[in-house]
Amino acid sequence: MSPLTGQRPFFRSRWVEVPPGVEELAPETLAPGFAAAGVPCGLKAGGGTDLGIVACEGEAASALLLTRNAAAAAPVRVCRERCDGGAIQAAVVNSGNANAATGEAGYEAALAMRDGAAAALGLPPAHVAVAETGVIGVPLDLESVLTGVQAAAGAVAADGGGSFVDAICTTDRWRKSCTLRLDGVTVSAQAKGAGMIQPGFATMLCFVQTDGALAAPEENLRSACAASFERITVDGQLSTNDTVLLQATGEAGRPLPRELLDAVLLQLALEVVADGEGATRTGRVEVRGARSGEEAERAARAIANSPLVKTALYGRDPNWGRIAQAAGMALAGEELAELGPEEIDAAELAGEGREAELSVDLGRGGESAHLYFSDLTHDYVSLNAEYTT
C-alpha cells in the first residue's frame, strides 16, 4: 500500500523504470490547472457513469494520437478533420457506445457532442477533442449525451479525476489512473483498457495532463507511446477508436521530465494488458539478434500474438517450441539457424509470477524488439463468445 494514497502503488511492474524521487499523489486530484468530471447520461445499462469531460483553465500545448484503423470511428474522424491537435483544451468522452460504423449520422452526432461540450465550456470547438468507446454499429443517443455534457461541464472540479476515469471505463476490472509529482511538475493520467460493454472490440483511451512545459508535444507523445502503448497486444486487434491525448500547460514553469512521461505511459499500458479480456498473466517477449529492427518487431509480434504462446502463458507451460515456430513463421522463406533451448528462454512461462519474461536470440544480427502481451484464457472465449450483440 502507498502511504499517500492508501492504495496499491501505481508503479507495480518490474518492467517500468521509476524515476528516482517521484511522489505519488491521490489520483482523484488532477495536475494543477486541470479539472474533470464524470456523470451518468444513460448510455451504460444500469446507470453507470458514462460521460466525462477533462479541461484546463487556459491554453495548453497538446498532442492527439488517433488509431490508424481504416474503419475509424466517427469521433476519431471528427478529431482528425475538425480539431487542432496541438491546442486541445478539453476532451469530452463517453463510454457505452463507440459510435463506430454508424455512417454519416454518427459523424454528425460526434460533431454535435464535441460542439456541445465546447459551448458549455466556452471554448473554441477546434480546441475540444471527442472520444467514445463501447458497442459498435449502434446509433448514438445524442439527446442523452448532450444532457450529460451539460451536467459534466457544470461539475468539473480539480478533484474530479475519479468520476472522469469511471466515465471512460467499459468492462475494465479496475481504475487505471495516477497523479505523480517530480521536480516540481505534476502529471495526472487516466486510461481505459481492453474491455467491452458488449462484444464489439477492445478500445484503448488515455488522457494525460501536466502543468509542466513540453516542447514538441506530438514528437514527445509519439515517442513515449512507441515505448508503451505501441508495445502491447491483447488480441492483436487494432481498434477503431484508440485515442491518446496529452495536455501540457507549462504553468509550473519547469519542463515535464520525459522519463516521468515514459514511466506513466508504460505503467498504464501494462495495466491495459493485465486487465485484458479474461487475462490472468502478462508476458514480455524480447527478440534479439535480428538483422533489422523491423525483423525483430515482426518476430516479436508473431510470438506475442500466437494463440499457442498465449495459451502456454495461461497454462504455465514452458513450451519453447511454440516460440521457435512463431519466430520461424515470421521469417518464412528465409534461412534461419535452428532455434532451441540455447536460443530461447521460456522458463518463466512455468513460473508463479503474474509477469513472465521470455526471450529468443535469432543469432543473425544486432537488432532487438520487445512486446508485452496477455494470455489467452477460457474467460477470453467466454467474454467474446457467450454474450451476443
Place this chain on the structure above:
Amino acid sequence: MSPLTGQRPFFRSRWVEVPPGVEELAPETLAPGFAAAGVPCGLKAGGGTDLGIVACEGEAASALLLTRNAAAAAPVRVCRERCDGGAIQAAVVNSGNANAATGEAGYEAALAMRDGAAAALGLPPAHVAVAETGVIGVPLDLESVLTGVQAAAGAVAADGGGSFVDAICTTDRWRKSCTLRLDGVTVSAQAKGAGMIQPGFATMLCFVQTDGALAAPEENLRSACAASFERITVDGQLSTNDTVLLQATGEAGRPLPRELLDAVLLQLALEVVADGEGATRTGRVEVRGARSGEEAERAARAIANSPLVKTALYGRDPNWGRIAQAAGMALAGEELAELGPEEIDAAELAGEGREAELSVDLGRGGESAHLYFSDLTHDYVSLNAEYTT
C-alpha cells in the same frame, strides 16, 4: 451413408464442386499400383499406429511441397536437400514426434529414417521422402523408428490405406482419406490435420496417389494447394512440418482430371479445418471489392485470424462490427469507405449450420479472395493450455 463405403460420403462440404460422375471407393484401397502400411513402433504413448509407408511399384512423376517456416523441422530439411521431389516413389512418415528443433542429431535421425526405408524398399534414397509430426524439441527414438520401418516395409499392401492414415494422425478426431475414380483414373489421398500429441503446434500432412498421368506435377500441385490448403487457417500458425506429396504413375494411360485433384484437396483441407483443435464450426469469408488480390487476401486473413471473429463464429453472434474492425486493421492508414450492414453479410454466424459463409465488400476495386477458418472455443484453450510438455 455412401452405399459403396458404408461411411459418410467423402464430399460433404457445400463449398466443394464435385466433378460429375465421380465414383467413391473404399478408402482403404489405394490407387492401382500403390501400396501402404502403418505399424506401431512406440513413439505414441499407448502403442498406437505411428509409422507408415506409402510406395508405388514403379517410377512416378511427383511433386513435394514443404513448409516455408524458417524453423523447418529435420524431415523437411532432408526432403529439401536430399530428395528428388519430381521422382518420389515412396514416403516414410511417423507421428508422435515432429523431429523439429532437434539440432544436427535430429537431421541425422531423419536422414537415417529415410535411408532405412529406401534400403528396406530397394529404392534409391533420393526417391524416398520423409515426414514427421508430433511433439517438438524431443530427440527422435531412432532405434524404434528403424524397427518400425522394417515392419512397415514388409507389410505394405494395396489395401493398407487405413493403417497408413492411422500412422500419420496425431489427435485427429477422424480419418481424412478417400479413394475416388473418374474417367478411368483413380486417386487416393490421406491427410492429417490440426491435432497434437502434446501441445506443440498443429501440422498438416497430405499424401496423394494416382494412376493417372500428370504433366508438370509441381505446377499442378501448387495450383491445387493454392485453392485448398493455402486457403485454410485454424490458428494462423505456419507449422514447421507441413508436407504435401503427390505421386502420379500414369499407369491408367489417361490424364488425372484436374478438377478431381482440386475437389479432393479442397475437401481434405476443409476436413482439416473442421477437425481443427477444439473446433465446432467452419467459416468461409469472402472479401470482394478490393484494389488488388493481395489487398483482398490481407483483409481475408485478418478477418479469418481475428480471435474476435473466431469467437463470434463459436458463439453464433452475427457481430458484423468485428469484421469491419478486422478489415479496417488490414488496411490501416488507408482511406476506406465506412463498412456497415450494407457491405457486410454476417447473418450465417448466427445460423445453425456447421458451415457459415461471411462476406464483405470493400467497395474500392474488383479483386476478391476467400479463406476457410475454424472457430475459437473453450476446448481450443483447454487443449493448448491444460496439457504440459
